Amino acid sequence: MKPLIILLSVFAISLLVTKIFLDNYEFALSGRIAMSVMLVFTAIAHFAFTKGMTMMIPDFIPYKTETVYLTGIIEIAAAIGLFISSFRVITAWLLIVFFILLLPANIYAAIKHIDYQKGTFNGNGLAYLWFRIPLQILFIFWTYLSTIKG
Template sequence: MKPLAVLFASFALFALYALLFRPKLGLGELIRWALGCMFLFTALGHFIYPQGMSAMIPDMIPYRTTLVLLSGLLEIGFGLFLLSGYHKKIVGWAILVFLVLSLPLNIYAAQHQIDYTTGNTDGPGLTYLWFRIPLQLFFMVLIFYANIKTPKGVKLG
């Protein structure tokens, strides 16, 4: 999955930066920066594939494309706040709520085999959930650790 690759790659780059130039940088900050990059990356999909992503929302919900675009803007905001470190706890809780609320949409899309890029029903299907649900929980644990728990004393150097 692309967001996970972006998360790990950006974390590795930030960790290398910290080891070379800022050895006292905390692990929580590195995780926040990597998550910020990941959210900025995932926000792109909302603007590149708005029609396909709107198919992930049940028909009974109005203004589906508008909701996709608004959630993309929200993810940009999350990414920028994560990168800046401002209002860590408030942003952390907001992201946790967002991730909990978006999980049913991922379940719906998997049940209906929605391909988020095209909106067609030839997507990965229910087997995708065996990866997506643990991944969502992993993101939630990282958000909690880096934003809400506010770890102290875990340094790279």
């Protein structure tokens, strides 16, 4: 829920700021700014809640802690890449693939009732997926519309 609030809040603020300073609503730019801020926010969680994030990764995957750190670094790199014109489109496509690849970890976490912030098995469970799956789809379309299409 927090990433969605950040995404929408930053988008609204960015739209307002671009209207004031550029005398035009810059939807694509505001969308990229919002996505980048959201990515940095979620990347911080990879370092702040590493234990809980490692619990989201199935046991058959090795190097869980390193994977969590790597995905946090990927999110930061993507946040930057969305603003480098020569990398913008490839960054967006890779980010879309990244969002698709994250979905199994979220499904696994829901099945196991993982609360990644507390590092416990007291999470929301499968009900969480009714929110998380549409959220992942929103992130995918948001990235496409604000970067590839925009």
